[in-house]
Amino acid sequence: MPPVVEARGLTKRFGDVEALTGLDLVAEPGQVTALLGPNGAGKTTSIALMLGLRRPTAGQALLFGLDPDDRRARSRCGVMLQESGTTGMLTVREIVNLFRAYYPSPLPAARAIALAGLDARADARAGTLSGGERQRLYFALAVCGDPEALFLDEPTVGMDVETRRGVLESIRALSATGKTIVLTTHYLEEADQLAHRIVVIDRGVVIADATPREIKSRIPSKRINFRPETAVGDTTFRGLPVQNLEIADHRVHLLSNEPEVVLQALFERGVVLRDLEVTGADLEEAFLSLTRRA
């Protein structure tokens, strides 16, 4: 059985800008892959190339071993795109039913609407939906064909906390039934909760491709924060496992995975600390440090 997605050396240039450089990605059946990166990193471009919505400048993408434009490949994929719309004049149920007709063996409409948590709005016209509800409608459209693979570009963007939890729950449930999922997100937390594998992209380049556990071990988990009594500079921290070092206003901020090692070394180097705080690092901040380093 061919992999669901097989991307080799995918490269996309828009004019002078190289949006994606040499992406290699193989998504095996049943796997959840998260493309993680800050805005503008090339995640949306990656999805567009995998789905054949854009033509790669170099490299190749295959869907189920077929050209992404092939209807047999498309019929096995459900898609949620960031920059897309749908008519406002049909109801949620009507649009879901329309999309169900595109697929050989779709889910019952009510089931797709329930997965998106839109039961209460099933008979509302799409034009009257709020931003978050609209996003859930797109989710319903992605899943209604009961496809083997789901491509979700920033699925929870614009959703409130409650809605987001519901949709993440649905994604997990779909994954549990063996769906292959490729999603993009700029939240490490989301990728960590959902994915078997995280591909970190920054400025069009893959800078990490590993399990969530491995990714997390690579990024600093603690934030250290103190006021030095003695003069400190960048050289004070030479050779220590620190990241995002900031020395300003008589305070030192840094991130580290091994706070004990850092503090021990600082004491040995004769640094006198006041107001020491060691806290858990914000995951997003830590993740940003990973991309900034690249």
Add this chain to the structure above:
Amino acid sequence: MTTPAAAPLLKMLLAQTRSELLIRWRVPAFSVTNLVLPIVFFIFFGLPIAHLRSGDGVSIGAYLLASFGAYAVGNVMVYGFGIGVANERGMKIDRLMRASPLPPFVFMLAKVVTALLFALLALVLLIGFGIVAGGIREPPAVWATIITRLLAGSLPFIALGFAIGYWSGPNAAPAVANLVYLPLSFASGLFVPLSQLPDFVQRLAPYLPSYHYAQLAWSALGAGHESLGESLLWLGGYSALFLTLAVRFYRREERAKFA
């Protein structure tokens, strides 16, 4: 277990057409202008003189119903595709469609089928109104010929609609459609018979697509100015021209959005 690799195209076409019909029906800008406007124009321009006959015995009422019928079908096509396509581009509906298993030609075909059904409805309402309110009498076969010819000959206006839809943005499309289609209809003698229009318009008309299109209907009443073959030749030429433009603008859009 063997599941089919893709959904049947006919099923897709039916579902797509059903949705397009619902959308058109629910947007008053389409349903009212498509179905009501030709009747309103007929009330002003046609009804007062519907009982008259021309020198060679043609019912003026029937002649004007044929004229407004030609106007009505072109209206459905130019506005429906012009504004509809431009709106959908503005709402980025095309992106999601592109990623779905729906083949683009089924998407287009559903629009054409929907427009033809709306055009048929517009003709039936208009002619029905003329018969009931204007007492205009022609053999049913004549009405059937007019309806069939107008629907079958509407390709240049479908192409013109697509060209406008792919050329202009969602805000400009209604204005562009009006600026193109209303003068075209007027100068082709669809509102007021050509013989009553200024001399330069009379000389211009034989070069316009709407003029040759209306001949399809006028000649069914024995009031045409040219042979059917001549009309079809002109309409074929205009179809080719507008299709070329539509494809050109469509490709420009493709390059920008999906290259």
